[in-house]
Amino acid sequence: MNIDAQKRILITGAAGFLGSHLCDRFIAEDFHVIGMDNLITGDLRNIAHLFKLPNFEFYQHDVSKFVHVPGRLDYILHFASPASPIDYLQIPIQTLKVGSLGTHNLLGLAKSKSARILVASTSEVYGDPLVSPQSEEYWGNVNPVGPRGVYDEAKRFQEAMTMAYHNFHGLETRIVRIFNTYGPRMRLNDGRALPTFIAQALRGEPLSVFGDGKHTRSFCYVSDQVEGIFRLLFSDYVLPMNIGNPDEMTINEIALEIIALMGNRSNIVYEKLPVDDPKQRQPDISKAKLILDWTPKVSRKEGLEKTIAYFKTLPQEELKQKDFTYYNQK
Numbered sequence: 494m495n496i497d498a499q500k501r502i503l504i505t506g507a508a509g510f511l512g513s514h515l516c517d518r519f520i521a522e523d524f525h526v527i528g529m530d531n532l533i534t535g536d537l538r539n540i541a542h543l544f545k546l547p548n549f550e551f552y553q554h555d556v557s558k559f560v561h562v563p564g565r566l567d568y569i570l571h572f573a574s575p576a577s578p579i580d581y582l583q584i585p586i587q588t589l590k591v592g593s594l595g596t597h598n599l600l601g602l603a604k605s606k607s608a609r610i611l612v613a614s615t616s617e618v619y620g621d622p623l624v625s626p627q628s629e630e631y632w633g634n635v636n637p638v639g640p641r642g643v644y645d646e647a648k649r650f651q652e653a654m655t656m657a658y659h660n661f662h663g664l665e666t667r668i669v670r671i672f673n674t675y676g677p678r679m680r681l682n683d684g685r686a687l688p689t690f691i692a693q694a695l696r697g698e699p700l701s702v703f704g705d706g707k708h709t710r711s712f713c714y715v716s717d718q719v720e721g722i723f724r725l726l727f728s729d730y731v732l733p734m735n736i737g738n739p740d741e742m743t744i745n746e747i748a749l750e751i752i753a754l755m756g757n758r759s760n761i762v763y764e765k766l767p768v769d770d771p772k773q774r775q776p777d778i779s780k781a782k783l784i785l786d787w788t789p790k791v792s793r794k795e796g797l798e799k800t801i802a803y804f805k806t807l808p809q810e811e812l813k814q815k816d817f818t819y820y821n822q823k
Contacts, residue, residue: 499548501525501565503608505556505599506572508535510678511613511671511715515570516540518719520549527562531555533587534575539678556595557587566606568726571599572613574648577683578641578767585643592647593654600658600666609665611726612655614733616672617645621771626741628777629670629733639769652733659731667725672737672776676715676796677803682814687712690748691804694755695812704766706745711775713738714796717789724785737776738789754797 502519506512507528512535519526520543528540528551543549554560556573573595575581575588596612603610619627620635635645652668659666673687681692690700713736721736745761752759781787804812 499525500567502568503527503562503566504570505529508537508539512572513539513678514715514719529554556598557590560598560602566608569599569603569608569610577685579684581644588643589647592651596651596654604662604664611667612651614648614652614668614670618649622773625773626775626777636769641769668733669722669725670733670735673710674713674715674718676800686744690751691801694751694757694759699760699762700748701764702744702748702761703764707743708772709741709743711738711741713789714791717791721787724787730784734780735776735778739776739778741775
């Protein structure tokens with residue numbers, strides 16, 4: 494492709510789990526990809542395979558500070574943010590800043606470059622929902638001063654700021670509300686159930702289920718999530734859209750599935766449920782089906798097998814690391 498005609502896209506949070514998979518997708522689509530990450534939770538190993546490519550470049554930078562990218566930009570994907578419960582407690586101020594100051598900086602960059610920007614929101618904007626499944630019209634049940642509030646409110650502010658730029662400046666914006674996503678490159682022991690269960694099973698430990706295990710989640714494999722985001726970016730839809738797998742299951746059920754798939758004799762132990770932990774999480778994806786012609790394709794069994802295989806390749810010393818800060822709240 495003529496380099497002058499090649500589309501240029503900035504992806505923040507590029508060294509993270511989802512950001513790195515988005516880098517792969519846009520490289521495959523022959524974009525020139527500019528990755529940006531401050532590496533506070535990201536890992537360069539996730540994008541190491543891209544450094545040798547002429548259409549990839551990387552900047553280590555905190556988007557909460559002024560963002561400068563030389564040259565033309567056609568698109569921006571704003572995926573810079575801590576995304577696990579443990580991170581909320583360890584770096585709460587940074588979590589709030591990347592959702593507010595970081596979003597403001599990137600919206601301003603998009604405006605100056607006449608670029609379309611898609612921001613990554615989350616199902617956490619619904620809080621501990623009083624309705625299920627959660628549609629985009631549901632306004633949520635959120636505790637702004639609870640331990641999860643720093644993430645929930647950062648994302649709610651991010652959505653409001655994005656819509657303000659769209660309505661006031663006419664900026665081309667898109668908002669994706671991401672439901673639980675899993676796959677290779679997830680961080681071990683980051684407080685989320687699925688990778689923690691796999692890590693515990695690999696260590697031959699009991700699986701720690703918090704509460705009675707009857708609360709639910711809906712798990713979407715990463716390639717399906719990326720496909721939904723890709724379609725949303727190039728759609729004409731400007732309001733928030735849920736992208737996730739509506740196949741709801743209890744935490745007990747996912748724990749038992751992982752035990753069965755890994756063929757070990759781990760059992761389940763029950764711990765106190767953390768403050769404000771959502772009891773239900775299930776996306777209504779009617780809009781994604783209608784507008785994007787998108788539905789998840791990867792079965793949970795296939796997705797879990799790929800994820801488990803990835804975790805088995807990690808160094809033993811990394812597998813042994815544990816961090817349950819989030820679950821040790823007083």
